[in-house]
Amino acid sequence: xxxxxxxxxxxxxxxxxxxxxxxxxxxxxxxxxxxxxxxxxxxxxxxxxxxxxxxxxxxxxxxxxxxxxxx
Amino acid sequence: xxxxxxxxxxxxxxxxxxxxxxxxxxxxxxxxxxxxxxxxxxxxxxxxxxxxxxxxxxxxxxxxxxxxxxxxxxxxxxxxxxxxxxxxxxxxxxxxxxxxxxxxxxxxxxxxxxxxxxxxxxxxxxxxxxxxxxxxxxxxxxxxxxxxxxxxxxxxxxxxxxxxxxxxxxxxxxxxxxxxxxxxxxxxxxxxxxxxxxxxxxxxxxxxxxxxxxxxxxxxxxxxxxxxxxxxxxxxxxxxxxxxxxxxxxxxxxxxxxxxxxxxxxxxxxxxxxxxxxxxxxxxxxxxxxxxxxxxxxxxxxxxxxxxxxxxxxxxxxxxxxxxxxxxxxxxxxxxxxxxxxxxxxxxxxxxxxxxxxxxxxxxxxxxxxxxxxxxxxxxxxxxxxxxxxxxxxxxxxxxxxxxxxxxxxxx
Numbered sequence: 001x002x003x004x005x006x007x008x009x010x011x012x013x014x015x016x017x018x019x020x021x022x023x024x025x026x027x028x029x030x031x032x033x034x035x036x037x038x039x040x041x042x043x044x045x046x047x048x049x050x051x052x053x054x055x056x057x058x059x060x061x062x063x064x065x066x067x068x069x070x071x
Numbered sequence: 072x073x074x075x076x077x078x079x080x081x082x083x084x085x086x087x088x089x090x091x092x093x094x095x096x097x098x099x100x101x102x103x104x105x106x107x108x109x110x111x112x113x114x115x116x117x118x119x120x121x122x123x124x125x126x127x128x129x130x131x132x133x134x135x136x137x138x139x140x141x142x143x144x145x146x147x148x149x150x151x152x153x154x155x156x157x158x159x160x161x162x163x164x165x166x167x168x169x170x171x172x173x174x175x176x177x178x179x180x181x182x183x184x185x186x187x188x189x190x191x192x193x194x195x196x197x198x199x200x201x202x203x204x205x206x207x208x209x210x211x212x213x214x215x216x217x218x219x220x221x222x223x224x225x226x227x228x229x230x231x232x233x234x235x236x237x238x239x240x241x242x243x244x245x246x247x248x249x250x251x252x253x254x255x256x257x258x259x260x261x262x263x264x265x266x267x268x269x270x271x272x273x274x275x276x277x278x279x280x281x282x283x284x285x286x287x288x289x290x291x292x293x294x295x296x297x298x299x300x301x302x303x304x305x306x307x308x309x310x311x312x313x314x315x316x317x318x319x320x321x322x323x324x325x326x327x328x329x330x331x332x333x334x335x336x337x338x339x340x341x342x343x344x345x346x347x348x349x350x351x352x353x354x355x356x357x358x359x360x361x362x363x364x365x366x367x368x369x370x371x372x373x374x375x376x377x378x379x380x381x382x383x384x385x386x387x388x389x390x391x392x393x394x395x396x397x398x399x400x401x402x403x404x405x406x407x408x409x410x411x412x413x414x415x416x417x418x419x420x421x422x423x424x425x426x427x428x429x430x431x432x433x434x435x436x437x438x439x440x441x442x443x444x445x446x447x448x449x450x451x452x453x454x455x456x457x458x459x460x461x462x463x464x465x466x467x468x469x470x471x472x473x474x475x476x477x478x479x480x481x482x483x
Contacts, residue, residue, distance in 0.1 A: 012182030014187050014436055026186040028189075053421065056135065056429070056431035057428065058135060
């Protein structure tokens with residue numbers, strides 16, 4: 001499973017960092033999303049889902065190995 | 072034709088919005104509407120009709136949908152009061168009243184100043200201010216107005232330090248900001264308050280532009296990185312600074328006073344925070360205060376820029392929507408026993424007290440840090456804090472844009 005982000009949609013609200021600091025950071029130069037761990041295993045899925053739920057602008061999602069959006 | 076007579080006969084029978092809120096909660100009408108009519112047409116003061124939206128899921132989806140505009144000058148935009156209409160019709164809009172891509176460009180000039188990393192670096196500065204204010208209260212006379220002695224000076228001092236505005240000007244800003252967010256003042260007074268604040272910011276930019284690199288603050292960096300290279304118009308900078316100043320202190324001040332009031336009313340919670348040694352306990356408590364009080368009453372008003380079929384509800388282009396975050400935050404579909412204040416509450420979906428969509432609060436890491444420092448320290452330092460007047464005599468702001476307490480006499 002993979003986390004993908006779209007910086008063009010990101011508004012730098014930092015929800016991903018707040019909910020899942022192990023998976024996400026914010027770029028110091030513009031505050032936009034940085035994915036720290038793109039390929040995640042089962043143990044990190046709940047963490048990643050919390051970030052996706054909290055993101056206000058739809059800038060992050062989870063995809064399967066074929067690139068299909070799953071969350 | 073008189074403005075009151077606008078609309079069809081059927082529209083004139085629609086309920087008049089806004090409804091009256093209570094001291095500690097949103098309008099009771101939301102509870103029933105959420106179940107029976109989650110999309111309810113309501114009538115505004117000027118006869119304009121808009122969709123009142125009260126369920127969490129709908130509120131989030133609509134706030135994240137860019138087919139709805141936040142621009143008050145867009146045709147059909149629902150103005151909550153006459154004063155808001157006059158204000159937004161005369162003032163240059165800040166980025167919270169603009170849509171992408173203009174919004175995005177202006178907001179992104181500030182996002183680096185409010186990242187988690189950046190805000191956490193302010194922790195010791197905020198702790199120092201909190202410690203000093205607590206010392207002043209403890210050594211001062213009792214009873215004391217908690218709003219004036221603590222809740223208001225804390226975020227005011229913090230945001231002024233961050234922006235680079237001299238501390239001596241705090242009274243000037245607090246007075247004008249308070250006037251501008253009221254809904255019961257003469258529109259001319261509110262307009263003048265905005266003009267005063269913007270004039271001040273314009274002069275400060277001119278002053279700091281002489282040697283901007285000397286100023287290690289948001290304004291100094293804004294001048295060097297954005298204004299001088301020509302990325303940012305000075306008038307847009309003026310408006311953004313006024314927004315940061317106002318949003319930076321009004322909100323946290325009100326949350327701090329209401330948060331302490333909640334703890335005074337729930338002594339077991341005060342005790343839990345007094346004994347607490349874990350950051351997580353305070354974090355959960357702060358999130359519950361944010362959810363329960365949801366102080367921003369009317370943010371999120373939007374207007375459809377095209378016909379939107381939302382799950383069978385046809386919202387026509389030019390129709391306004393009122394997705395109420397304070398109604399969403401009491402939706403039992405998401406929050407168990409939503410009317411209960413529970414500082415240990417955990418929910419799968421987060422509250423929307425900071426809004427949702429591209430306009431979600433930029434300063435939320437700052438607000439959260441300030442509140443976490445306050446609710447770490449105050450219950451430990453002044454655990455016996457209590458009201459010095461009966462609850463019924465407290466003065467609440469009620470239908471001001473930002474709910475809170477006008478004053479709160481306390482003793483210990």
